[in-house]
Amino acid sequence: MAASTVPGAPVRVTYVISAVNKALAFEWIAKHLNPSKVALSFILLNPGDSELEQYIRGLELPVARVIYRGKADLLRAIREVRSQLKTWKSQVVHTHLFDANVVGLLAAWSVGVPRRILTRHHSTLHHQYFPRAVYYDRFTNTLTTHIVAITEMVKRILVEKEGVKPQKIRLIHHGFDLATFMQPKPERVAALRQKYKTQDAYPVIGVIARQTEWKGIQYIIPAFATLREQYPSAKLLLANAHGDYQKEIQALLQQYLPAESYEQIRFENDLGSLYQLFDVYVHTPIDDHSEAFGQTYVEALAAGIPAVFTLSGVAPEFIRHEENALVVPFADSAAIAAAMQRYLTDPTLRAHVQTTGQAVATQRFGLDTYLCALEDLYCG
Known part of the structure; x- marks a missing residue:
């Protein structure tokens, strides 16, 4: 033509x-x-x-x-x-x-x-x-x-x-239209807190990942169970909760957690507001190559949420341990639990990664x- x-x-x-x-x-x-x-x-x-x-x-x-x-x-x-x-x-x-x-x-x-x-x-x-x-x-x-x-x-x-x-x-x-994550409407955030029953939960641990094996959710669930031993009111939000590994994820949830301690969200349109429900965000693919990009690496940092990551997809190009996130080894529940605990007990670290994370998201992914x-x- x-x-x-x-x-x-x-x-x-x-x-x-x-x-x-x-x-x-x-x-x-x-x-x-x-x-x-x-x-x-x-x-x-x-x-x-x-x-x-x-x-x-x-x-x-x-x-x-x-x-x-x-x-x-x-x-x-x-x-x-x-x-x-x-x-x-x-x-x-x-x-x-x-x-x-x-x-x-x-x-x-x-x-x-x-x-x-x-x-x-x-x-x-x-x-x-x-x-x-x-x-x-x-x-x-x-x-x-x-x-x-x-x-x-x-x-x-x-x-x-x-x-x-x-x-x-x-x-x-x-x-990314970074304002979506940096400037969500407070009334929308409040509505989602009520929708997903997080008003009285602390800490709220967030995961936004399709339920497939290589996303590594199977290592986050035992880590969260460990965290609940110290924080009985903690809540785990699993968004994008569908995929070919859903049956295995459901079995792990039932094995490790009481029903009231987690919420599965198949789809949420307003991701910019959803991130604001999280006290800590976790994304831990099982290797460095299965994730092609991982938009959630950028979204979480732009939203200012302290994050625990493994280095997959785009992450090795800009994620730095203790600078803009905490990096853990692949397939390591104990390390994930320890990283979440660090954030909850070290407000200086939380503030540092929030500031530097938003800065790098703005500089590199506008x-x-x-x-x-x-x-x-x-x-x-």
Whole structure:
């Protein structure tokens, strides 16, 4: 598809996204990407309507829904995406997530879209757990003109494990509308305290992680049980509480904790307010490579919540022990318990990591820096 370019006209960029109901990152891009440089449109591969689709329509940006429920819809989805790309005369296609990579890049390649980009949102997940999916990753890599690596670790995986040429890769960290986490509305925070019954709990330990093995929640639960021996009113909030390891997590909760000491939250829209319920935040993936990015590392620091981390995903690039967080070894419940205890007994440490954490989040992960990098990628 040879799309004519009018000098000075914005570049026509189409996002193809699969299996997303709501995502703040795409909302921020839709709202804030400079329309004088980028004419943005969206194709959403979903089985039905979504909060993201409603949000985009509210901004009056072009959006098309392609019904997609699985591989049986693959060929029809490719045809529909091809047709939409031709209608919009897209000059750039940027795909996000596995099905969108396959459908969107095949469609874009087949109609001759000159710039075809995917953002790699997973790290070694397929290599470890779904080896057949690695063939699809290698295939979609070949269909691109550019690949966005969201961390240095993802870049290493692409180059060392999948043979992608380094010059094809752009390292672009996620950007955040940090005010969402730094300046939540007090009335919303109060409403969530009541909703999740934390008014009389202390300390409240927060976890926001899908319940899958490599997230390491199985090591946080025994650590929290140890903490409760000294703090009987402590409460554990497990948000994003769903996933393929949910049965095992439930068994551990029943083994270690009384029912009133924890709350499982399948989904909470207002993450900026939710963080403010936590006295300590914990995120402890089991190795350095399973997490591709880990947005929660940035969110927790931006929210000013003292955090206990293992170094996975983006964390090795900016998390520093006793400077902006406490770092613990992988798969170590005793170390997690000890780190939580340190925060609760050392107010000077708490204040220090809160201040330096918010500073580094602001310096490295602001939304403006992210949007400028995307504009350069699309227009350069």
